[in-house]
Amino acid sequence: MRTRIICIGNALIPEDDAGPRVFERLRRARLPATVELVDGGLAGLRLLPLFEDGRRIVLVDAVSGLAEAGTVTVFDCASVVGGSAGANYGHAGGLAYLLGVLPAVIDGPIPQILLVGLETPAGGEAIEAAADLCLNLDEREPHHVVQPFPH
Amino acid sequence: MGERKVLDIPLNRAEGDLEIRVEVEGGVVTDAWSAGTMYRGFENLLVGRGALDGLVVTPRICGICTTTHLTAAVLALDDAACVRVPDDAVRLRNVALATEHVQSDVRQAVLMYMADFAGAAHAGHSLHDEAVRRYAPLKGGVATDTIRETKRVLEIVAIIGGQWPHSSFMVPGGVTHRPEATEILRCRHILHRYREWYERRVLGCSIGRWREIRTAGDLDAWVEENGAQRNGEIGFFMRFCREACLDSIGRGCGRFLSFGGLDLPAATRTKGRRGKLVAAGLAHGGKVHAFDQAKIAEHIASSWFEGYEGGRHPFEGLTRPYASGDEAGRYSWAKAPRYDGHPAETGPLAELLVARDPLFTDLVTERGPSAMVRQLARMARPAILFDAMDQWLDELMRSEGDGFHTSPGAIRDGRGMGLTQAARGALGHWVTIAGGRIQRYQIITPTAWNASPRDSAGVRGPWEEALIGTPVRDPANPVEIGHVIRSFDPCLVCCVHSVKGGRSLGRAVLQV
Structure with a gap:
């Protein structure tokens, strides 16, 4: 399956640098030809075109309060797509805003969207684990995918 | 369930880097302070780097005005x-x-400004239900339409510059490549589609008809002329604002500054003033004064910086952070830019007043500046830009090619300035190069002008001044303050809430 990995976060803020660190780790790796890697930074709404070419989307981001620090979890974003999270729009629009408004603005079908969440603070082992997980999601068992967002 | 609540934090990135504090007495704002709460520091980050590095670094100052920062950076190097x-x-x-x-x-108008019209604070407004249908976050018909259309038009930047945002396709002496004719044709197609949508959805009439409006009275009549204009976004905006009294708040400091922007090619059918499509100047007291960049100075008396007294021109400016709490009345990481010793607001309204646009000159003369007029100027600005954009694309199609780049050779030591107009107003970069490296880099952004704190003389910045006299009906939700601040289009993510307690009772704090 063609996959686009989009790493989200701010490299300058330790609590939010997990996505950029995974991006740097993957940037140095030999990626399969079917995988495209994107530094999503703090982009929200402007990521929209990246959701519109049918690729599966894997978001990589920091999360907190869900598990022990350093835990890497795969979330199914289906429940937040079209939801109300992030209803406040800034100039750039947040990722939550994008996911919330996605059904109304996307050209074409909504792709499969997964979130690889790194519980902060995330150490080097968590970064490595998340990077490996991003490249091997097809091999994971279904029970690794959870739905953290309220319907 | 508690865990689910926490998960929103990393997904919901609010940039809380500006705080507005207002004092309210008798239901009216009597004083205001604008505090930038985040140190930027790009100026210092650039010192010691290669002469061209501003082309890559400065577009990342902002994810929205990214092309404008690239423009200012390359103009400074062209100059040097x-x-x-x-x-x-x-x-x-x-x-x-x-x-x-x-x-x-258009994004700012629909997604940031008019989204407030759908909020609970306006539940009693006669147009509230329609505002909800249009602008409710994530659901409003116009809101989602705007996202789709504005996404498509940005493809023009991607075609010309390779990507948006954060492109670096402008280089000293020109651009990195010239798109093929088919790509220029594609740009024209995208532009025409967006223009058609803007005329139909935002104006409710042709741009030609809109440009016939020359007075405040003309505008009143235009709104009621037919259903399309009455129900277009500008027509709806005007009707909503009048009932909400947004035409009587947010007056400001009365000085309007434009650096000028969009240099005219040497051979073009597009008309401008003094070599620019967007005129430079200062509008004040009903007159337009010639622009002289030597009159720009930055003060730091109320800012958390050290190194000098009074004001300094950006070529002599210093950016030395000095976190000192409230010592000596310092309350912001933003400096206080001043023009000829005075605060000045910048943005689309300033551009139109400096250009002596008949409609906006009449509106300000007859009815005074306001949050409504300031925001209306922003919604109407595309009507001025479309013709020039189309003309330049047409000239590119017909061009036999005088090249797209003139090699400047190695950037020699010296200094240069790049002044332009960003979406939010006047933007300037000032660079000094020594030994092939950046020795000094100073940037003044539009929001620095508008959001500036008090200067060395204790004079308020533009939107601090604009807040004075603003009524606050509900201190728990001072939406009127948001309307004034957002009319300046602050380049920040806004979230409004109030706190009160102890001696601060009656003092509303708006975090933007």
Whole structure:
């Protein structure tokens, strides 16, 4: 399956640098030809075109309060797509805003969207684990995918 | 369930880096302070780097005005190198920059400004239900339509510059490549589609009809002329604002500054003033004064910086952070830019007043500046830019090519300035190069002008002044303050809430 990995976060803020660190780790790796890697930074709404070419989307981001620090979890974003999270729009629009408004603005079908969440603070082992997980999601068992967002 | 609540934090990135504090007495704002709460520091980050590094670093100051920062950075290097930029390169730079403007103006209006019309604070407004249908976050019909259309128009920047945002396709002496004719044709197609949508959805009439409006009275009549204009976004905005009294708040400091922007190619059918499509100058007291960049100075008396007293021109400026709490009345990480010793607001309204636009000159003369007029100027600005953009694309199609780049050679030591108009107003970069490296870099952004704290004389910044006299009906939700601040289009993510307690009772704090 063609996959686009989009790493989200701010490299300058330790609590939010997990996505950029995974991006740097993957940037140095030999990626399969079917995988495209994107530094999503703090982009929200402007990521929209990246959701519109049918690729599966894997978001990589920091999360907190869900598990022990350093835990890497795969979330199914289906429940937040079209939801109300992030209803406040800034100039750039947040990722939550994008996911919330996605059904109304996307050209074409909504792709499969997964979130690889790194519980902060995330150490080097968590970064490595998340990077490996991003490249091997097809091999994971279904029970690794959870739905953290309220319907 | 508690865990689910926490998960929103990393997904919901609110940039809380500006705080507005107001004092309210008798239900009216009597004083205001604008505090930038985040140190930027790009100026210091650039010192010691290669002369060209501003082209890559400064577009990342902002994810929205990214092309504008690239423009200011390359203009500063063009200036330092004394290089002539070929006409086709000027056209490509201009089209990309103007594209960023026309998408930002509509997005800001619909998704940031008028989204408040759908809020609970306006539940009693006669047009509230319609505002909810149009602008409710994530659901409003116009809101989602705006996202789709503004997404498409940005493809023009991607075609010309390779990507949006954070492109670095402008280089001293021109641009990195000239798109093929088929790509220029594609840009025209995208632009025409967006213009058609803007005329139908935002104006409710042709741009030609809109430009016939020359007075405040004309505008009143235009709104009621037919259903399309009455129900277009501008018509609806006008009707909503009047009932909500947004035409009587947010007056401001009365000085309007434009650096000028969009250099005209040497050979073009597009008309401008003094070599620019967007005129430079200062509008004040019903007159327009010639712009002189030597009159710009930055003060730090109320800012958390150290190193000098009074004001300094950016070529002599210092950016030495000095975190000192409230010592000596310092309350912001933003400096206080001043023009000829006075605060000045900048943005689309300033551009139109400096250009002596008949409608906006009459509106300000007859009815005074206000949050409504300031925001209306932003919504109407694309109507001025579309014709020039189309003209430049047409000239690119017909061009036999005078090249897209003139080599400046190695950037020699010296200094240069790049002044332009961003979507939010006047933007300037000032660079000094020594030994092939950046020795000094100073940036003044539009929001620095508008959001500036008090200067060395204790004079308020533009939106601090604009807040004075604003009524606050509900201190728990001072939406009127949001309307005033957002009319300046602050380049920040806004979230409004109030706190009160102890001696601060009656003092509303708006975090933007």
